[in-house]
């Protein structure tokens with residue numbers, strides 16, 4: 851990806867992190883891993899944070915189709931790192947997925963795969979009923995009471 855594309859790629863993720871008004875420390879961890887993965891420099895990162903902070907950045911799909919899908923996966927990954935799974939963040943993920951013209955079935959598949967990757971990498975599990983992250987070893991979901 852070119853510099854500008856890479857900055858948009860990162861800014862899309864920053865938008866997710868910022869959607870609920872605060873940067874969650876877990877989100878920042880996830881974000882740093884993502885930055886390494888796409889070869890972003892400190893400079894790219896700062897630029898991306900800046901455009902979002904300025905308040906006039908809107909979701910912009912960046913790069914080739916494979917980059918756009920990877921961007922979506924990264925956005926979902928960061929979304930999952932906030933155990934609260936705020937609706938404000940979910941809305942951005944979904945509108946981005948629609949923007950790159952994925953079908954609902956493709957979106958569901960990517961959600962499922964990213965969730966499995968997140969669970970494997972973080973030894974975490976999510977409730978099948980409500981989708982929230984559950985404390986390890988719990989038998990019932992503390993959020994909705996569903997069986998784990």
Ligand SMILES: [Zn+2]
Nearest residue numbers: 977980991994
């Ligand atoms: Zn639940």
